Amino acid sequence: MPPAILAVVTIAVAVTACIGYFYASNLFLDKVLFPPRGPNAGRNINRANLIRPWLFLFPALFALSLYLVYPVIETLRLSFLDRDQGNAFVGLANYEQMVSEPKFWEAMRNNMLWLFVVPAASTAFGLLVAQVTDRLGWGNIAKSIIFMPMAISLVGASVIWKLVYESRPMGTEQIGVLNAIYIALGGTEPQTWLTIPFWNNFFLMIVLIWIQTGFAMVILSAALRGIPEETVEAAIVDGANPFQIFFKIKVPQIMPTIVVVWTTITIATLKVFDIVFAMTNGQWNTQVLANYMYDKLFRAFDWGVSSASAMVLMLLVLPILVWNVRQVRKEMQ
Amino acid sequence: MDNIAGTKSSLVVVTHLTALLLVLLWIFPTVGLFVSSFRTADQISSSGWWSSLATQEAQNPAIRLSGKEVQEGDHFVIEGELFEGREVVVSAWGTSSRATEAYSPGDTAELSRDRTVTVSESGAIRFTAAESQEGKRLPRVFTTATAPPEFTTANYELMLFDPENTESMTRAFFNTFTVTIPATIIPILVAAFAAYALAWMEFPGRAILVAAIVGLLVVPLQLALIPLLKLHLNIGIGKGYIGVWLAHTGFGLPLAIYLLRNYMAGLPRDIIENARVDGATDFQIFTKIILPLSFPALAAFAIFQFLWTWNDLLVAKVFLIDATGQTTVMTNEIVELLGTRGGNWEILATAAFVSMAVPLIVFFAMQRYLVRGLLAGSVK
Numbered sequence: 095m096p097p098a099i100l101a102v103v104t105i106a107v108a109v110t111a112c113i114g115y116f117y118a119s120n121l122f123l124d125k126v127l128f129p130p131r132g133p134n135a136g137r138n139i140n141r142a143n144l145i146r147p148w149l150f151l152f153p154a155l156f157a158l159s160l161y162l163v164y165p166v167i168e169t170l171r172l173s174f175l176d177r178d179q180g181n182a183f184v185g186l187a188n189y190e191q192m193v194s195e196p197k198f199w200e201a202m203r204n205n206m207l208w209l210f211v212v213p214a215a216s217t218a219f220g221l222l223v224a225q226v227t228d229r230l231g232w233g234n235i236a237k238s239i240i241f242m243p244m245a246i247s248l249v250g251a252s253v254i255w256k257l258v259y260e261s262r263p264m265g266t267e268q269i270g271v272l273n274a275i276y277i278a279l280g281g282t283e284p285q286t287w288l289t290i291p292f293w294n295n296f297f298l299m300i301v302l303i304w305i306q307t308g309f310a311m312v313i314l315s316a317a318l319r320g321i322p323e324e325t326v327e328a329a330i331v332d333g334a335n336p337f338q339i340f341f342k343i344k345v346p347q348i349m350p351t352i353v354v355v356w357t358t359i360t361i362a363t364l365k366v367f368d369i370v371f372a373m374t375n376g377q378w379n380t381q382v383l384a385n386y387m388y389d390k391l392f393r394a395f396d397w398g399v400s401s402a403s404a405m406v407l408m409l410l411v412l413p414i415l416v417w418n419v420r421q422v423r424k425e426m427q
Numbered sequence: 428m429d430n431i432a433g434t435k436s437s438l439v440v441v442t443h444l445t446a447l448l449l450v451l452l453w454i455f456p457t458v459g460l461f462v463s464s465f466r467t468a469d470q471i472s473s474s475g476w477w478s479s480l481a482t483q484e485a486q487n488p489a490i491r492l493s494g495k496e497v498q499e500g501d502h503f504v505i506e507g508e509l510f511e512g513r514e515v516v517v518s519a520w521g522t523s524s525r526a527t528e529a530y531s532p533g534d535t536a537e538l539s540r541d542r543t544v545t546v547s548e549s550g551a552i553r554f555t556a557a558e559s560q561e562g563k564r565l566p567r568v569f570t571t572a573t574a575p576p577e578f579t580t581a582n583y584e585l586m587l588f589d590p591e592n593t594e595s596m597t598r599a600f601f602n603t604f605t606v607t608i609p610a611t612i613i614p615i616l617v618a619a620f621a622a623y624a625l626a627w628m629e630f631p632g633r634a635i636l637v638a639a640i641v642g643l644l645v646v647p648l649q650l651a652l653i654p655l656l657k658l659h660l661n662i663g664i665g666k667g668y669i670g671v672w673l674a675h676t677g678f679g680l681p682l683a684i685y686l687l688r689n690y691m692a693g694l695p696r697d698i699i700e701n702a703r704v705d706g707a708t709d710f711q712i713f714t715k716i717i718l719p720l721s722f723p724a725l726a727a728f729a730i731f732q733f734l735w736t737w738n739d740l741l742v743a744k745v746f747l748i749d750a751t752g753q754t755t756v757m758t759n760e761i762v763e764l765l766g767t768r769g770g771n772w773e774i775l776a777t778a779a780f781v782s783m784a785v786p787l788i789v790f791f792a793m794q795r796y797l798v799r800g801l802l803a804g805s806v807k
Contacts, residue, residue: 099669103603105612113614120710146709147630154634156619160658161677162643163652168654186516198585206732221447226446236450238794243453245790247738249758251766253779254456256631257463257772262472269772271459304453312801320632336438365647368740372762388741397653407647415645422641 112153119149136374166408173401188398198403200379204295205410208366208382211296213359215303217352220310224318225340227311237315241308248305248368256373291379298380301369302421306362307308310355317351318344359415364410384405464776465578471772477655482626484518484573484610486527492544492554492565500576502555505565508552513574520570521544521793538566546570563802582777596781598753599760603737603782605668606747606756610675611729617676618683623713625684626691643681651678653747659746667754671747678742679732686731689803691717692725726799730793734786757782 114323123145124130128138176184192198200203215355223240227233241253260270261284268274273284288294321344328342345352366386376389455783462476469488470479481654494507509515518529521538522544530536532548546568554565586596603654624630625637651674659670694717702712718725747754755763761778768774790797 101609104609104669104672108609108613109616110622112613116620116710120708143628144630146625147628147633148659150620150624150628150709150713151636154684157617157677158640158643158680160639161655161674162646164683165651166646169650172653222445223449226442226449227655230443230446233446236446237793239450240453240800242457242787242790245734245786247739247740247758247786249740249761250779250783253775254460256765257460257476257776258456258614260772261432267472267474269471269649270453271475271477272474274477275522304456310724312798316802324648361645361647363497365649367649368758371740372765384647384649384741387652391653392576404647404650404653407649411645411647415642419638419642423638425636426637 102175115153116150123149139427146372148275169401169404169408172397173405175398177395177397184398188402190197192399192402192406196357197376197381197386201376201403202406204379204381205364205383207295208299208302208363209360209410210304211299212363213356215299216306216310216359217304217314217356219307220343220355221314221352223307223311224315225344228315230316237311240311243305244308246305248301248366249372251301252369252372253303255290255297255304259297261286272295288374288380289378292382294374294378298369298373301373302366310359313351313355314348317348357417361411361414364407383410431550434801434806438568460776460779462578463772464582464780465580467579467581468578468771469651470703472770473560479578479701480576482569484561487570487572487663489524489569491567492552493632494552496560497647498559503554503559505554507552507702509546509552509568509570511573513550513577514573515550515572516547516569517548517550517572520568522568523568524569528571542566544568550671552579571801582773583781586774586777586781592642594670594760594764594768594778596760596778598756599757600781601754602754603758606675607733607736608745610679611732614676614732615681615725615729618680618687618728619718619721620713622684622691623709624688624771625688626694627712628719630711635715640681640684640688644685646681648678648742656745666749668747671743674742674746675732675739680737682731683728686728686800686803687721687724694720707755723796723799726793728767730789730797731800733789737782738790 097258117189123142128141128145129135129141132138141180147325173188174183175181176187187236223237225234230236246254257269258271259273261273262268262270264283268277268284272287273281276285287297310339325343326339326345334343366382367388370376370380370382371388376382376385383406385405386402387403390396390403394400445695460478462479463471466476468477473486473488491509494505497504497506497614509517517532519531521527521529522538523529530546532546535545536544537543543555544566545553550570550572552568585592586594588597589595599708607797625633625640627801655674655677659665660671664673698716698720699712702716704794707715738758740756740762743756747756748759757778761775761782764778766777
């Protein structure tokens, strides 16, 4: 079947099935199972109302269990098995093999570097943009432009920045902006920025910072708007200068939002795959965990070690997960 | 507020300048690639894209003379234009790569075997020879000339409409669409019902479920790849569209439920209770009241999911793209081009912009909903 027709059929089937399921199951509950009539009408209504939420929830819960909960448990299980030995239980052997690989530690080091730099820089830039565009006449246009990279794929962004980092041999015209500036400022020869170990990590991070700043800006800008005017006015009356107002009055008040932005970007950073995959593919000491995992899965065909490295990712996310869940539970009470 | 003591006018200027600088910094890389996608390969490799926007003097690559030969007396003459239809001013020219600026416009260069070439300022050429040049290779001329900005849509024609081009983006473009649309619609449907139950129905365990969904929100999808791929292979879906639709649905659900629940929980209680009192069932309340009122949240999530599935690489690579290469998506095409055509920026830039066009249009058209969704979606 041609993909386009398959897509249309799938949409039709899925939509009909979904609506049909909800309609029919509710009907069944009300008309057949516990009809609100007869001698047990009251009891039946109560029973129907006990079951109904689960009718509404069932498809979603089923999909979530199958596509997120089960895989987490299964990945944990797989990380203790060895495929070459017929899925035999090998204990921590996969983990041991993983930690003995220098590539893994390189990925860990780089991931940590990303975790420190990207959320910090994105949040800082986002805050700066939110503040300077706050009362500008053309602030909305400025925000739109800085927000725009959010719509661009990580792969597209990688192409955009690869052109910036492009390097041509000495003597020919430089077509990458960075090298053109570098030569104009007196650099002796063009640099291949993405192959300079250690620093190339930062050239990759710039791409994600460029994308995530827009996100930080949108959230922080709304938070800045939400600050009560009186607090700022009071500070002005007390003779505070603009910088004091920003750092001592505004920033403390939006601290909870800054934390949210920071953690959200941290999660996005942790999972970074496309940028590294498209720009360096982990060469020149730029490996990260997600790409390491992909390598293990599709190049080395080693499910065990791949699962083990995925569990490392999960472990790194866990503190944020717990913190988020706690926040929500506090809110709901 | 700004005029009260405490803010200085100098600071206002600094604010404007900082904002301007940041905006330029942010848009500059994108503009670079965009401009490059409208330049020819020669133009891209001979000058930076930033210099293409102004009239500039540049050395042109060698152009081999061509044209119709006419006999004038005992000479054979070929006349023609080097830069057909372009407003070019030649400042110097030459006939060998070692002396590309040997002659001024209007000069006549004497070549071997009684041949001469004249190049005028406008790029008109006159070539004379003692014997017919039929079937022989004509000489080349090198020119240094100032030309106004010149752009071409040839790259887009090549990448989109050329049936001969094996690297064409057309198929990948439609594949991406095919992945995206069901992967956006299905999770919305499933999530909307669940969100309603979590927002407006009382039942034991509700709080725990909400918390669990917030927890699932941050689970890295890397964890899901191996078990699900095995699952798909075992139950016979294998690698294909069905698999990628299911995967995107599963991965999109936590955010969908979370966003929609937050929004629905904020709807006025009165409306829903009035409807209940009037005898509406939950199903009716949901379809007749909640769904229409939740349109902004539905739109916000739809945009998120659309952008995310359109721009996705990893899920498509794992669940969709098989060895035949028939089901490739645009992001994957671009990554492959990066590998095989690393220096061909006219192809890379065009491919990248073909894939970015739709998300950018969606982004600018629906920005309001996107912002609203982001504000509702970040865990407070």
